[in-house]
Amino acid sequence: MAQKKTASPRQTTAKKRTARPRKFVYFFGEGKADGGAHLKNLLGGKGANLAEMAGIGIPVPAGFTITTEVCTYFQKRKSYPVGLKKQVETAVRKIERAMGAKFGDPKNPLLISVRSGARVSMPGMMDTVLNIGLNDRTIQGIIAKTGNERFAADAYRRFVNMYGDVVMGVRPRTEKEHDPFEEIMDRLKADRGALLDLDLTADDLKLLVRRFKALVKRRLRRPFPEDPYEQLWGGIGAVFESWDVPRAVSYREIHGIPGDWGTAVNVQAMVFGNMGDDSATGVAFTRDPATGENYFYGEYLKNAQGEDVVAGIRTPQPLNRAKKVPRGVKTLDREFPRLYKQLDGIRLKLERHYTDMQDVEFTIQQGKLWMLQTRTGKRTALAAVKTAVDMVTERLINKATAVLRIDPETLDQLLHPRLDPKAAPKAVAQGLPASPGAGVGQAVFSAVDAEAWAKDGQKVILVRHETSPDDIRGMNAAQGILTSRGGMTSHAAVVARGMGTPCVAGCGDIHVDYTKERFVTKGGVSVKKGDWITLDGAKGEVYQGQLPTIAPTLTGDFRTFMGWVDEFMKLGVRTNADTPHDAAVARSFGAEGIGLCRTEHMFFEGHRIDAVREMILADDEKGRRRALKKLLPMQRRDFIGIFEAMAGLPVTIRTLDPPLHEFLPHTKAEINDLARKMKVKPRKIADKVADLDEANPMLGLRGCRLGIAYPEITEMQARAIFEAACAVTRKKKKVLPEIMIPLVGHVNELKRQKDVVIKTAEAVFAEQKTRVDYLVGTMIELPRAALTADQIATEAEFFSFGTNDLTQTTFGLSRDDAGKFLPSYVAQGILPHDPFVSIDVDGVGALVAMGVRKGRATRPKLKIGICGEHGGDPMSVAFCHQVGLDYVSCSPFRVPIARLAAAQAKLMEKQTVERDV
């Protein structure tokens, strides 16, 4: 009986499935929609938002979305699931009803577009096919409906060109070959003596259509499809296939988008912005995506197709005069005042609906406004922070939402250097302020060069007429991007803002010559490949040479925002700083202490290295002590400076860590130099270098092993710390030194070094007649330390996870050597990400969690932090919050990022708890 009971509902479900086939197609239009924004994973961002817009009564050309599930299916089997064909045909008939036209009808033809739409926007990465449904018969209907033969013929030649290229693959066959369609067109233009495309007549364009079709037939030995449905399926297939073209794959790699998400396909009725002067097309943001200012920001082109705006070939006009507009330039609010008002209303409706800044595309077809797309607008960090702060003031969102809304990683942009205003440079050219920040680099004129030069460690500015999706890797490698054409929403501008790279776009002041690899400004300044230039992306200015920059500060909206961050965060954020300067910078960004002060960096300063080398070359303890005595006052001064800069906040100081050979010269010439300087025989130094040489220095005589071999080094460092602490204490200032022993693998190592520290502390306190509170703890940076954390905690008063080394040893992976294969591991998906960037939760993370659990089992109130570079990585910060660390420590400029990540981790936890309740 029991078995029957459980068995029967299953059978019913199975029957139901057979009865109602899976829904692959979601219709939208006429104020209704099958889907909505909540179905983003299934319908992609674009499709979900088209459905959402249609659902809230915004005028959207009717259409339907084929789900991402179909893409995944298609990727695996190169075929479509059963039932899709019928669903698509039904949906096409719905579009016909909604738009009052018929697909393939020679009298009243419906034209449709096929567009990609993934979960997250991948601008320009995948294929699009427009004007599907055009053939030798339907063109007559278009001519009849528009009374514009040239428009119809132009649409037809665009369609055959695009379809022939994208769907049928008629392209240059070698790198040297020109585009075959363009070649045919160029030949005809030459024959006709035409300069521009616009100089060609309707008949010329029809002739082009014939020649294009002949080209296709010659190449593929089959005719260009005339059947509208055949065209449609070809377009759908091309979009699905474009998910896996190399440029899309590399975009996903850069942005961490999984390959199995797939794209949806949006099939939608065409509307035309190029049907004459009562038509236009535009792109807009509900707020300024560069600054976040709350005004309607956007551009349009009259009598143009939508792609023309984004492609950056013509420089478009602004929507309005909220910002200064050059003399003679027209704006939408003056050219189409009624439609501008309607559009502005839609802007406000969308922001209220989505409670976030939107990026929209619109088309005006013969006086009617259609919205083609809305999505969350990409913005600079500056804009993101301002928008978040403003929207809280406007009561659109609350503080928690504001804090959760900003990707911590993007704050990095606000921490980029700006041009030093005191330098007061004179710009040599002025363009659009497309993406803020100061970019300093050597000019290069191709994305390939940009990538190659950057790989060699050079800083470059990529200079192009305009950029295209193929340039993505080069753009990512550049310090800044400068284009001579295109507007604020051009490819270069959008992508640069997404990457946080400074960009000056549409800089008509310069003439770019790819062949000579140089550009010349209107003022006659010539900049050739390799010359240094500087961009001010916030002002849109270009300068010659390398201009001085200044460090960023935490002010204005950013300060307000970080104040809210502090209200939510539980995990503390400290900084890794080795100098009073770094310490002060980090404090200004909100660091609550120093989590790692590396004393060895101090050893390289000025003449100190001489004393260090003298110590290393000493034959015995006496000689070492003599040299250490010279270092003592210098280290003491360092610590006094750091203690004063941190004003009573805890300062974790790590004793000497690197292998001693790092302090010695290695080439013959350097050795001879040093020998002269030290008045010893070069042989002696060479012998010492050879003696200290190690097969695997990462796993050699370093960390506490040094301090155990030469306790006098630890003793000197401890003495410098305690003498400094006493000196600062005497000035009635608070000091909180935490002495950290590195590379401990066995509790006995820590015990030995702790004994030296305590003994030295007591000696100094007695001499100075002052006492200072201090802690002695250890780095947990070896697997064995984590595994035996319970034992180590009997001696350690705090732990700090050194996840750089812990990652190296846990993976058995030398960071110095991994460059040869680790990138390929990530690219191949063997590892989900670089474990030196984001903590490896399953492996290294398991050791961290174990270390915390075992450490606190012995010493329940054990203070635990992390001081590897993961401390500044948002994903890793979230992990640190989850496993219950007390603080993370990161480089000064990543402190705000870590703070935001910490606050988000806490908020997410709260949300999870609330969801669970």
Add this chain to the structure above:
Amino acid sequence: MAQKKTASPRQTTAKKRTARPRKFVYFFGEGKADGGAHLKNLLGGKGANLAEMAGIGIPVPAGFTITTEVCTYFQKRKSYPVGLKKQVETAVRKIERAMGAKFGDPKNPLLISVRSGARVSMPGMMDTVLNIGLNDRTIQGIIAKTGNERFAADAYRRFVNMYGDVVMGVRPRTEKEHDPFEEIMDRLKADRGALLDLDLTADDLKLLVRRFKALVKRRLRRPFPEDPYEQLWGGIGAVFESWDVPRAVSYREIHGIPGDWGTAVNVQAMVFGNMGDDSATGVAFTRDPATGENYFYGEYLKNAQGEDVVAGIRTPQPLNRAKKVPRGVKTLDREFPRLYKQLDGIRLKLERHYTDMQDVEFTIQQGKLWMLQTRTGKRTALAAVKTAVDMVTERLINKATAVLRIDPETLDQLLHPRLDPKAAPKAVAQGLPASPGAGVGQAVFSAVDAEAWAKDGQKVILVRHETSPDDIRGMNAAQGILTSRGGMTSHAAVVARGMGTPCVAGCGDIHVDYTKERFVTKGGVSVKKGDWITLDGAKGEVYQGQLPTIAPTLTGDFRTFMGWVDEFMKLGVRTNADTPHDAAVARSFGAEGIGLCRTEHMFFEGHRIDAVREMILADDEKGRRRALKKLLPMQRRDFIGIFEAMAGLPVTIRTLDPPLHEFLPHTKAEINDLARKMKVKPRKIADKVADLDEANPMLGLRGCRLGIAYPEITEMQARAIFEAACAVTRKKKKVLPEIMIPLVGHVNELKRQKDVVIKTAEAVFAEQKTRVDYLVGTMIELPRAALTADQIATEAEFFSFGTNDLTQTTFGLSRDDAGKFLPSYVAQGILPHDPFVSIDVDGVGALVAMGVRKGRATRPKLKIGICGEHGGDPMSVAFCHQVGLDYVSCSPFRVPIARLAAAQAKLMEKQTVERDV
């Protein structure tokens, strides 16, 4: 109420403690004893056995033992616990009663000895003081009692000499100075024209006593103590202090004896073997400690002190004629037939009582036999095995006891090479067969040289008149020991047997000249420092040059014993073997399969390295495949050989592991050579070498990372394996290949490589129209692999712990570099032992246990082994048994050791279980 109940018994105990002070002194004598063998930790081996002997009615001079607890107390505070003094005095009075003499009585004086006695025997390492109680008054009593003035005076001068040296520290003050006591004696002998000590008269000896006392007073500015109790306490203190003298500390280091065990002190009535011709002293073993043969084995000296036998200065006489005795040599059974019979009876009583072979010391004082010591006899492995097997036959012990009794590590001795009998060499000298085995090395004449030469990688034979405890380190470093003096129980013989080092002792055929650093045989052959000689420790023969040796085999008692081992062991034992020869050897020692076959070792053979280098230098996959094609038939041949040698037992083959630069030359000359040979420019090779250079090769491009970068390598290796397996299968022989992917850190790495292996297998099976069963598994040798073993087990069909690398990464310790500090870590007690020798249970062991648990959670029947060098270390084998591994794998010659360790682990577990039940 409940509280009261638990509280009251505690109070009672506390009261009792106050009432009865701690017992520090244990008396024995007159057929009674406070202690016994069960109190070994407290009384030391010697004390416990003296008590035990006294308890079973064996004639033992009365005495008492001061416990090891007092030593520990003394070490820490340099003072004695309260109550000791009174207990000692009471015990002295008991001795007086038992022996019928009085301590310090001028008429009937009692003389006593003070000797060390740790838990385990440390022969000759610590101090001893004899004849305590002698002074200018008591000597008269001794003369009166013995009627032998010369004997008394001799005892007195020995006492003052020994006490002055050992207790009062009157010794040479510089290395060049002679012993001051000896110098005085030599001067007197010169004055008297005496050749031997025996030529001195009683008056001469008395004069020596006076001069010795004057020497002490001159040096120390205080007189030699006359008070017997003062003498006694001085002696006790000297013995406790000698626990920490350098030679004792280094002995403990070599033998792994903890410093905090401490030594007991045995205070015992003196008996004299030098009271005339009715006196003698001897050392005996109840069976032959070199061969294990069951006859009464030992030596004695008539009219001699006990120390004379062990010190090896006079060559003593055998107890009996069980073995051939040189003409003219007398034996105890003929000289003292009655006492020999009594002694032989005691021998049997002791063996029955202890059920083990005993090492005894005895003294005959004026016709009365006294037993001074019994302890478990040190023996060679050969003797240990024979004794164990014989005692099972004799029904003294059962098989389990036999198996538990033998230290697995000592079996190594049976696996040492023997001299090849076919070589039929002619000995140049004949000595005593003191410790078996063949020793081949260069002659050196001091322990210091032996240690230094061995450190430089040279093989040495230490040649000495006799050895002393100061020579321990040199003896340990030598391949063999040759002494011109001393018997089978001399220091050299006992220590060499303990170490398993071949030794020819008492070789009167040679004359050793330390000054000229050479020895000359009776036959006139001269051997100087650095000349090669060969020892046959089993025959006691010395040969010139390096003689050929042959590998050991498993035969006779050893085979019988290993048969019993097999009855008890549960853990399997495989071998690490890369050649058919090694595989065959290991099988003959009982290996149940190959646990690790390193394919890269094959790459170095003959001309193969050329093809390997061609592969490395290839510019592309095509070039690599061309080179790999040349390697394929060679690897296939290797595997056919190995599969046939293992005859159906499983063979685990590891794919290529080391970084490629290991196969390339590195010096300029080598590079030029190779360039000529390969007909490429040296630059090309040098560039490749530079390109492959790594900062930390241990953590670089190696293991499966190679196979992922160059799948064609894995493919070739898999093809060689499967083609070989098919070839052997076709001959109707069974094959069980297990392909092991090294250095896996993430399951995806294994998955990729497994895919290559499976694809290749299917291709080969299709080509060959044969199928072969096989497994694909992985090394667990990175912490991350152990931490994510559950994930890895989804792909792995077996695990093999590579504990060498796992130890390196867990500790962050490069084996190549650790030599600089690891020995000092062990010496300082920071680490309890070298983790590369015995597995680090807390750290590495925790990962192994985790790997087993997680791996079996995913795949309950997962086969798991270990193939690091720990697989041959008994302590580690026990650990492997405990955590439930299926097998260990070790080098062929350690297979019997691992098997014995496995059997013992199982037996110990059973005992634990039985104890718990």
